[in-house]
Amino acid sequence: MPTTTFFTPVSDQIRSVEARMRAMSNGHHPDLKKALDHLLSSGGKRIRPAVALLTGGMLGADPERLITLAAAIEMLHTATLVHDDLIDGSLLRRGNPTLNAQWTPAATVLTGDFIFARAAKLAAETDSVEVMRLFAETLSTIVNGEITQMFAGRNSVHREEYFKRIYAKTASMFELATTAAAVLSPLGDEVINAVRKYGYATGMAFQIIDDVLDFTGEQDMVGKPVASDLRQGLITLPTIFYYETHPDDPDLKLVLNGIYFDETRLARLTAAILGSDAIKKAVAEAGKLANQAMDALQDLPRTAEQQALEELANYIVNRHR
Amino acid sequence: MPTTTFFTPVSDQIRSVEARMRAMSNGHHPDLKKALDHLLSSGGKRIRPAVALLTGGMLGADPERLITLAAAIEMLHTATLVHDDLIDGSLLRRGNPTLNAQWTPAATVLTGDFIFARAAKLAAETDSVEVMRLFAETLSTIVNGEITQMFAGRNSVHREEYFKRIYAKTASMFELATTAAAVLSPLGDEVINAVRKYGYATGMAFQIIDDVLDFTGEQDMVGKPVASDLRQGLITLPTIFYYETHPDDPDLKLVLNGIYFDETRLARLTAAILGSDAIKKAVAEAGKLANQAMDALQDLPRTAEQQALEELANYIVNRHR
Numbered sequence: 110m111p112t113t114t115f116f117t118p119v120s121d122q123i124r125s126v127e128a129r130m131r132a133m134s135n136g137h138h139p140d141l142k143k144a145l146d147h148l149l150s151s152g153g154k155r156i157r158p159a160v161a162l163l164t165g166g167m168l169g170a171d172p173e174r175l176i177t178l179a180a181a182i183e184m185l186h187t188a189t190l191v192h193d194d195l196i197d198g199s200l201l202r203r204g205n206p207t208l209n210a211q212w213t214p215a216a217t218v219l220t221g222d223f224i225f226a227r228a229a230k231l232a233a234e235t236d237s238v239e240v241m242r243l244f245a246e247t248l249s250t251i252v253n254g255e256i257t258q259m260f261a262g263r264n265s266v267h268r269e270e271y272f273k274r275i276y277a278k279t280a281s282m283f284e285l286a287t288t289a290a291a292v293l294s295p296l297g298d299e300v301i302n303a304v305r306k307y308g309y310a311t312g313m314a315f316q317i318i319d320d321v322l323d324f325t326g327e328q329d330m331v332g333k334p335v336a337s338d339l340r341q342g343l344i345t346l347p348t349i350f351y352y353e354t355h356p357d358d359p360d361l362k363l364v365l366n367g368i369y370f371d372e373t374r375l376a377r378l379t380a381a382i383l384g385s386d387a388i389k390k391a392v393a394e395a396g397k398l399a400n401q402a403m404d405a406l407q408d409l410p411r412t413a414e415q416q417a418l419e420e421l422a423n424y425i426v427n428r429h430r
Numbered sequence: 431m432p433t434t435t436f437f438t439p440v441s442d443q444i445r446s447v448e449a450r451m452r453a454m455s456n457g458h459h460p461d462l463k464k465a466l467d468h469l470l471s472s473g474g475k476r477i478r479p480a481v482a483l484l485t486g487g488m489l490g491a492d493p494e495r496l497i498t499l500a501a502a503i504e505m506l507h508t509a510t511l512v513h514d515d516l517i518d519g520s521l522l523r524r525g526n527p528t529l530n531a532q533w534t535p536a537a538t539v540l541t542g543d544f545i546f547a548r549a550a551k552l553a554a555e556t557d558s559v560e561v562m563r564l565f566a567e568t569l570s571t572i573v574n575g576e577i578t579q580m581f582a583g584r585n586s587v588h589r590e591e592y593f594k595r596i597y598a599k600t601a602s603m604f605e606l607a608t609t610a611a612a613v614l615s616p617l618g619d620e621v622i623n624a625v626r627k628y629g630y631a632t633g634m635a636f637q638i639i640d641d642v643l644d645f646t647g648e649q650d651m652v653g654k655p656v657a658s659d660l661r662q663g664l665i666t667l668p669t670i671f672y673y674e675t676h677p678d679d680p681d682l683k684l685v686l687n688g689i690y691f692d693e694t695r696l697a698r699l700t701a702a703i704l705g706s707d708a709i710k711k712a713v714a715e716a717g718k719l720a721n722q723a724m725d726a727l728q729d730l731p732r733t734a735e736q737q738a739l740e741e742l743a744n745y746i747v748n749r750h751r
Contacts, residue, residue, distance in 0.1 A: 137574075138581045139602040192543060196536040196537055218542075222513060223692060224574045225543075229550065229566035231566060241562045252543045253458075257641035259537060260459045 113424050115417040116155075119162040124175055126158045129180040133227050144212070144220055158183045160311065161286040161420065164304050167414035168294035174235050178293060181231035182286050186243065188224035188253055196255065197341070213365060240289045247285040250277050252301035266344055266365060268350045271311070277318075280312030296410075303405050307418065310402035314395040315425045316333055320345035321391050324383060336379040342367055346394065392426070399426045432651045434745055436738040437476075443497055447479045454548045455526030465533070466542055469508055479504045480742065481632065485625050488735035489615030495556050499614060502552035503607050505545055506565065510572055512542035517576065518662070568606040571598050587665055587686060593634070600640075606704040617731075623630040627726035628739065630714040635719040636746045638737045641666035642712050645704060657700040663688055666717065671708035713747070720747045 110228070116123065134145035158179035165175040195217045212220070226305075227250075232244045254277020275308040287308030291301045323338045324347050338345050342364055344352075352361060361376040382388070409415055448471075450595070455466035478498035481603055486496040516538045523570075532674020533541070546569075553565045586592070608629030614621045644659045645668050659666050663685055673682060681699040711748065723743040 121660070123468060138578065140581060141577055146526055160496060190540055196539060218513055218517060219573060219577050220548075222538075223570075223577060225546065225575050226566060230563070230570060233563040233566045235718055236559055238559055241559070242551070242554040245554045248547040249544075249551060252540060252547050256462055256540050256544060257459065259540060260461060282619040427734060 112263035113420075113428075114426060115163070115420040116159055117414045118166060118341065118417050122162050122172065123155055123158060125176045126155070126162075126179045126183065129176060129231070130184060133184070141220065141223070144216075145224070147223070148191065148220075149184075153186075154185075155183065155314070157282055157286050158188055158281055159416070160308065161290045162416050163421070164287045164307075165290035166289055167412050168276055168295035168296045168300060168304075169410075174237075175290060175295050176232055176363040177231055177234045178240065179245070179286075181228050181235070182282065182289070184224055184228035184231060185248065185285075186282055187199070188221050191221035191224060193255070195221070196259075196411075211265065214244040220367065224245075226235055232397070235289075235293060237289075237292055239292045243292070247281050250281040251412060254278055254281075255304055262371050266349050268346075268349055269396065271346060273350055275313060275320075276309075283312030283315065284308035300321055300409060303409055306363070306405035307402045308320050310398040311422050311425055312404065314398040314422070317346050317391055317395040317398070318426060321347060321388055321395070324379065325388060328384055336375060339364065342377060346391040347382055348386045350390045351382045351385050354385065354387075355381070395426045399423060434741075436484070436741040436745060437480055439734045439738050443478060443493065443500070444476055446497045447483075450552070451505060452584055453556065454487055454505070458702060462541065465537075466545070469541075469545070470505075471511065472650065474504075476504065477742070477746075478603055478607050481604055481739070482611045484735040484739050484742070485608045485628075486614055487612035488731055488733050488739065489612055489617045489621060489625075490731075491611055491615035495558075495614050498552055498555045498613060499561065500607075502549050502556070502565070502719060503603065503610070505549035505552060506569065506606075509542050509545035509549055511597065514546060514576070516542070517580075518588075541556070541729045542670055547635070550678050552728060556610075556611055556614060557687055558610075560613045561605045564606055564610050564613070571602040575599055575602075581619070587670050589667075589670055592665070592667060592670055596641075597630075597633060597638040600637035601630050603630035604636065605631030617685070621730060624726050624730055628723045628743075629721035631719040631726065632743050633747055635716040637710055638667050638719070639747060639749065640715040642668060642706050642709055642716070645700065646709060657696060659699065661696060667712040668703055668708045671704050672709045674675065675704070675706065675708075716747045720744060 127385065130149045131146065134142045161179040162180055164173055165178070167170075195214055229244070232241055235241075254274055257277075258274060261270075264402065284305055285308070285383065287304035288301055291297060291304045294300070324336055325344065326335065339348060344365070347363075348361070351358075354363075355361065358378070360374045360381070363374065364378070397401070399422045403419050406415055406418055436530075450466065451470045455463045456471065458466070482500040482503055483496055486499070487493075508612065514536060550565070553562055556562075575595055579595060581589075603627055606629070607624055608625035612618060612625045616622070641659065644666065645657055647656065660669060664687070669682070669685075672679075673686075676682065678700065679693045679699070681702070685699070720743045723738050727736055727739055727743075
């Protein structure tokens with residue numbers, strides 16, 4: 110459990126969400142159970158469930174349905190990670206070996222599908238057609254984003270395409286967490302635009318900071334090699350800002366042309382990006398989004414959860430994973 | 431379009447279902463659009479949508495919602511086939527190259543996920559929580575069945591395990607088609623058990639006959655080599671019946687032990703199975719199920735659709751693909 114303060118109003122509920130997720134792996138083949146337990150417990154900051162629980166709590170939604178929703182969201186997130194790791198051929202996630210590193214592609218595909226199916230079942234248990242519709246819509250957005258990226262290659266240096274990509278990859282799920290929680294609340298329609306804005310802005314900020322930390326983080330902290338995105342030819346906001354002021358950097362040109370390049374060049378380009386103002390600009394962009402998120406909260410009920418959502422937006426920009 | 435008579439009451443609706451499915455591929459990357467068009471048009475007998483449309487028509491469900499449901503079911507079916515072909519490493523389906531034969535695993539996984547997402551969206555458009563719940567339940571059943579098979583290996587000669595496997599693989603989707611259609615109808619609960627029985631029995635019969643045709647069909651008709659299941663070590667009902675009377679066949683023992691065996695042995699075992707009463711017994715088993723399906727129809731409204739459902743159960747057992 111993270112110790113950051115915004116979890117305080119929902120820490121008991123987060124434990125219920127985790128129990129709900131773990132219950133899913135019971136009664137299955139021991140190898141599958143082991144893999145599911147590993148995937149569901151090794152994992153993550155539980156930020157998406159916290160966002161759903163805090164939003165719903167602020168708006169007075171039923172706690173039981175919120176726990177179901179939060180579990181469904183974290184499972185949908187986990188399922189997309191499992192297929193992602195297969196697609197990227199990643200062998201590590203959060204410093205742990207991926208399923209992909211240990212299992213055949215067939216087992217990985219099916220385990221991802223299994224978690225999708227369970228996420229869909231949990232979503233159906235919220236008993237809301239609108240929540241189901243939002244789930245299906247979000248899954249479409251995420252998969253569409255990955256497909257676009259796969260076909261387009263990874264070398265676009267256009268901010269607009271980057272923002273579209275991280276919306277599909279990350280912010281769409283934060284939006285789902287806030288809007289679905291609002292749908293389950295008695296306030297409903299009046300507040301949905303405000304919480305959508307909050308979800309969008311925190312999700313975008315979250316991914317930008319993740320991409321910054323890929324450059325600035327310690328390998329031990331991040332659980333993967335520094336500049337792992339660049340190593341894979343993945344262009345993120347720091348690289349885009351660097352490109353805008355250094356369009357002729359010969360190392361960057363090689364990356365953009367998808368040409369394999371060696372550790373010496375990678376280290377040189379990473380140092381050049383870190384030495385420029387690109388990181389500062391990217392953090393400022395995330396800060397601007399966090400402010401937008403906090404603005405969106407202003408007309409919402411002034412509860413402990415609202416306060417926690419404000420802290421969460423702050424934390425996202427100032428965290429070091 | 432198939433020319434069998436049971437399609438007559440729903441032939442216009444089947445065209446609407448196909449249009450609904452094709453509409454999904456618009457506005458996407460040309461390569462994805464091409465793949466989707468190929469997957470969605472190359473395809474199949476449209477038996478599952480016909481079952482949903484006929485059941486709903488018989489029970490007086492709204493035609494527009496039925497078309498949405500039928501399209502959702504056929505898409506869910508298509509998505510599972512895409513992942514299946516990846517998992518099995520199949521290069522041909524219905525005589526056409528699979529996506530897997532032409533694309534990378536990453537593209538195949540994502541295209542399957544994309545079709546899943548669209549199936550979920552269509553299911554949500556039926557505007558029924560119960561339909562969504564049935565969808566999620568069926569997806570769980572299908573994936574669970576595949577995972578069980580993957581872990582168990584493919585060499586069980588127990589009828590009971592075979593029936594469980596084909597329920598998960600095929601009959602669960604037929605059950606979904608009939609029960610979800612009933613949920614959308616004004617009759618609802620009273621008829622749901624009857625149509626579930628019909629869906630179960632036709633689905634089981636359908637898969638048994640598919641497995642029989644793998645032995646008896648011509649390669650041109652079936653679109654894959656004769657005895658392709660056996661070649662992959664997959665034990666189906668004809669082999670199980672043959673085993674029950676010939677437990678000591680040395681060729682069969684090799685298959686059951688998962689040992690690679692050559693074309694000579696494969697041809698010899700196939701001929702032995704075809705020369706035994708195993709095929710006749712398997713067809714009789716399918717016939718028994720078709721009769722159960724027809725029995726289940728007896729207390730339902732005597733409409734043209736009910737008549738067509740009876741013909742469909744008959745056709746399934748007597749077809750040659």
